[in-house]
Amino acid sequence: MKINRRTFNAALAGQALIAGILGRGSSAMALTAGTLTIAQGFDPVSLWPNFSTTQEQINVGSAIVESLFWVDPKTGKTEPVLGESYELVDPKTVKIVLRKGVKYTNGEEFNADAVVNTFKIFTDVKVTPAYGRYAAPIDRAEKTDDHTVTLYLKHPYPALHLILSQIYIVPPKYWAEVGGAEGFGKKPIGTGPYVLTEWVRDNRIVMDANANYWGKVPAGIKKLVWRPVPDDTARTNGLLAGEFDIATNIPISAAAQIKAQKGLRVVSVPSYRIFTIGLSNLPEHPGPLHDKRVRQALNYAIDKQAILDSLLQGEGRLLSGQLLRKEQLGFDPAIKDYPFDPEKAKALLAEAGFPNGLTITFKFPTGRYAQDREVAEAVAGMLAEVGVKAEMVSLEAGEFLRQLSARELAPMGFVGLAPADDPDLQWAQYRSDWRYSYLTHPEIDKLIDAGAREVDANKRAEIYKKAAQIMHDEASVLFLYQAVDLYGVTDRVKDFLPRGDQRWALYGMSMS
Amino acid sequence: MLGYVIRRILYTLPSLFCILLACFLLTRLSGDPVELFLPIDASEEARQAFREQNGLDRPVVEQFFVFTERAVRGDFGNSLRFQEPAVDLLIERLPATLELALATLALSVVIGIPAGIASAYFRNSPLDFTVRGVTAFGQAVPTFYWGILSIIIFSVWLRWLPSTGSGTIWHLILPATTLASTMLALVTRVMRSTLLETIRQDYVRTARAKGLTEMAVLVHHAVRNALIPVVTVVALQFGVLMGGVIVTETVFAWPGVGRLAIQAIYARDYPVVQAVVFFFAVIFVLSNLAADLLHAVLDPRVRLR
Numbered sequence: 001m002k003i004n005r006r007t008f009n010a011a012l013a014g015q016a017l018i019a020g021i022l023g024r025g026s027s028a029m030a031l032t033a034g035t036l037t038i039a040q041g042f043d044p045v046s047l048w049p050n051f052s053t054t055q056e057q058i059n060v061g062s063a064i065v066e067s068l069f070w071v072d073p074k075t076g077k078t079e080p081v082l083g084e085s086y087e088l089v090d091p092k093t094v095k096i097v098l099r100k101g102v103k104y105t106n107g108e109e110f111n112a113d114a115v116v117n118t119f120k121i122f123t124d125v126k127v128t129p130a131y132g133r134y135a136a137p138i139d140r141a142e143k144t145d146d147h148t149v150t151l152y153l154k155h156p157y158p159a160l161h162l163i164l165s166q167i168y169i170v171p172p173k174y175w176a177e178v179g180g181a182e183g184f185g186k187k188p189i190g191t192g193p194y195v196l197t198e199w200v201r202d203n204r205i206v207m208d209a210n211a212n213y214w215g216k217v218p219a220g221i222k223k224l225v226w227r228p229v230p231d232d233t234a235r236t237n238g239l240l241a242g243e244f245d246i247a248t249n250i251p252i253s254a255a256a257q258i259k260a261q262k263g264l265r266v267v268s269v270p271s272y273r274i275f276t277i278g279l280s281n282l283p284e285h286p287g288p289l290h291d292k293r294v295r296q297a298l299n300y301a302i303d304k305q306a307i308l309d310s311l312l313q314g315e316g317r318l319l320s321g322q323l324l325r326k327e328q329l330g331f332d333p334a335i336k337d338y339p340f341d342p343e344k345a346k347a348l349l350a351e352a353g354f355p356n357g358l359t360i361t362f363k364f365p366t367g368r369y370a371q372d373r374e375v376a377e378a379v380a381g382m383l384a385e386v387g388v389k390a391e392m393v394s395l396e397a398g399e400f401l402r403q404l405s406a407r408e409l410a411p412m413g414f415v416g417l418a419p420a421d422d423p424d425l426q427w428a429q430y431r432s433d434w435r436y437s438y439l440t441h442p443e444i445d446k447l448i449d450a451g452a453r454e455v456d457a458n459k460r461a462e463i464y465k466k467a468a469q470i471m472h473d474e475a476s477v478l479f480l481y482q483a484v485d486l487y488g489v490t491d492r493v494k495d496f497l498p499r500g501d502q503r504w505a506l507y508g509m510s511m512s
Numbered sequence: 513m514l515g516y517v518i519r520r521i522l523y524t525l526p527s528l529f530c531i532l533l534a535c536f537l538l539t540r541l542s543g544d545p546v547e548l549f550l551p552i553d554a555s556e557e558a559r560q561a562f563r564e565q566n567g568l569d570r571p572v573v574e575q576f577f578v579f580t581e582r583a584v585r586g587d588f589g590n591s592l593r594f595q596e597p598a599v600d601l602l603i604e605r606l607p608a609t610l611e612l613a614l615a616t617l618a619l620s621v622v623i624g625i626p627a628g629i630a631s632a633y634f635r636n637s638p639l640d641f642t643v644r645g646v647t648a649f650g651q652a653v654p655t656f657y658w659g660i661l662s663i664i665i666f667s668v669w670l671r672w673l674p675s676t677g678s679g680t681i682w683h684l685i686l687p688a689t690t691l692a693s694t695m696l697a698l699v700t701r702v703m704r705s706t707l708l709e710t711i712r713q714d715y716v717r718t719a720r721a722k723g724l725t726e727m728a729v730l731v732h733h734a735v736r737n738a739l740i741p742v743v744t745v746v747a748l749q750f751g752v753l754m755g756g757v758i759v760t761e762t763v764f765a766w767p768g769v770g771r772l773a774i775q776a777i778y779a780r781d782y783p784v785v786q787a788v789v790f791f792f793a794v795i796f797v798l799s800n801l802a803a804d805l806l807h808a809v810l811d812p813r814v815r816l817r
Binding site for chain 2 (some may be wrong): 129181228231403417419435
């Protein structure tokens with residue numbers, strides 16, 4: 001077709017018409033002032049934060065139902081929320097002072113009864129199976145007066161702040177009225193800065209600011225809209241299209257594109273998730289990995305920096321030859337990771353009786369962690385360079401978890417574990433009798449037990465340093481890297497700072 | 513006719529039972545839901561409590577027995593994830609899926625049939641080549657790719673349409689066109705090829721010889737008869753459509769049954785997976801049944817067999 005003026009004008013008119021009709025569509029989806037729109041991978045199953053440990057649902061639920069304390073990522077300190085302060089009366093008794101004059105949005109009073117009742121729910125393993133580990137040290141909670149609660153522990157517990165920031169206080173009368181967890185999860189009532197207005201499953205959750213909030217509602221955020229968008233690419237595209245203020249879990253490959261767009265930025269947060277390759281020395285998994293020299297050789301054989309730079313585009317941090325992160329109590333700056341040294345690896349293998357190399361099964365998940373298959377392939381390639389032939393077994397995410405838990409990821413398995421932010425919760429996963437521990441070392445077990453009950457921070461740090469040194473020398477795992485969580489955020493959102501466990505709170509946030 | 517209908521309906525029962533058995537066994541072969549529902553560091557006590565609560569501690573045979581007995585009554589048990597009846601979850605999301613499926617169906621029929629007719633009638637014209645090219649392309653490109661591509665073009669670049677979610681007619685356009693891409697192409701191609709065949713038939717030549725207008729010949733004689741296989745294809749495709757729904761709903765965050773299915777599968781939420789798979793199977797069986805019955809209505813020869 002030849003383009004003349006008439007066809008050109010017709011085309012223009014047509015385009016204007018289309019734009020006119022569709023223009024309404026675009027205005028309907030643009031971001032509105034005062035509304036914070038968040039896209040995440042899942043729709044919560046329940047809005048009761050203690051229903052499960054899924055971060056997405058805790059983040060949504062905690063805008064309505066509040067906890068006693070909150071560990072602020074900016075300061076790393078435990079900040080008061082509904083609790084004003086807490087102190088140890090003795091190593092097994094905790095006095096918690098509560099905020100006064102706080103009411104639930106249905107008019108119920110927030111007081112010691114509410115807290116005691118919530119502790120009862122929290123410690124019932126049938127109602128909160130996901131929090132069994134946190135509830136385990138709790139014996140009982142008692143009311144001292146209307147605004148003071150005494151918490152009795154079964155044994156001294158150093159990670160007390162984790163329990164106190166993990167328990168979300170529900171109104172007892174309303175809880176009973178709606179029939180407990182199930183009813184409450186659908187229509188929660190809390191003391192928080194927002195109230196639930198609308199929940200269309202798998203589509204959107206809308207919240208409005210709580211007019212009678214005891215604290216300060218985040219400046220400029222009158223409304224919250226939570227949108228579940230399961231596909232990573234679609235979530236990123238929605239952010240680029242200007243439909244979301246915050247998009248969680250951005251794929252590494254999309255980060256550059258977001259940074260390039262005006263008005264958007266990428267918030268990258270060092271994750272609590274650390275990646276290692278388990279090298280089993282359990283009696284039920286006999287094989288070359290029982291020899292410490294072989295395990296060390298594998299550690300020398302991997303160029304971890306190269307993996308980080310190429311496959312993860314630098315988004316991550318190498319482990320320092322230990323499990324704990326730099327910020328954690330018990331991190332030992334004196335311990336360094338095994339350097340990349342293939343010659344040394346070969347020598348060690350020869351010394352251990354494998355001059356011609358060896359063959360070993362290597363299991364890894366696909367689609368569970370960022371670039372999991374790629375990293376596993378790189379590892380196998382590097383091992384081949386020193387004569388270790390890795391027989392790769394790729395596992396679907398669900399099957400991977402089953403095998404991890406059943407100690408079937410042996411003798412060599414790629415895992416990323418993300419325990420809560422306490423050295424004990426990290427270390428406890430390596431105690432030889434733990435369900436998915438792949439190492440057995442009596443002395444490490446003893447140190448883990450000692451660390452779990454030591455309330456003195458300095459002594460505790462020393463215990464973990466000792467354990468870390470043993471584990472490093474034994475090369476009980478192949479140390480890899482600590483991951484990074486990526487969030488795409490619009491510039492109008494201020495002070496959005498998630499924690500390494502993908503939790504973030506509205507406290508202190510604002511929007512222009 | 514009645515005998516034929518009853519016979520056809522009875523044939524579906526063994527298929528449905530096999531589907532029940534298959535989806536029960538397959539879900540159980542694929543890992544332990546406890547791992548996915550509780551955090552990895554959950555205590556053994558909590559894991560046991562979860563198993564007991566959801567009947568996962570009982571022998572598999574017993575679980576199947578309970579499952580089948582309930583399923584017959586339309587009860588698939590409580591979702592492990594939501595702790596509420598799986599069937600309720602399904603029903604809650606059904607309207608969204610039906611909306612999407614019907615929009616797709618409408619698009620395919622309203623565009624596909626005329627396009628197929630035009631393509632056949634103007635055989636080997638540029639129009640025919642265009643239609644054939646576009647349909648071949650439409651069928652060849654995976655739904656997933658279409659979805660992402662259309663989001664990039666119409667949401668990210670042009671900003672005309674919302675990328676995900678549901679609520680307004682604007683939200684429906686991208687997923688429906690994406691889902692329609694395969695079905696529309698199929699309808700067009702079947703329409704074209706059967707019309708080409710009927711045009712050559714004697715009765716069409718007779719009609720022309722009688723001096724009827726070209727339009728009358730086409731509409732009353734050729735197209736009418738050519739529609740029979742198209743109807744069959746559309747009915748059969750309605751079952752296939754449900755498979756496409758899973759992908760499309762995930763890409764566009766459409767709150768329907770397909771998305772519920774995929775999440776339930778990832779989470780090993782047995783009751784929901786079973787309810788949804790069974791539901792899809794029923795739809796598939798029913799649309800096959802509908803195809804057969806429609807065929808019998810349109811073509812009396814089928815009934816006599």
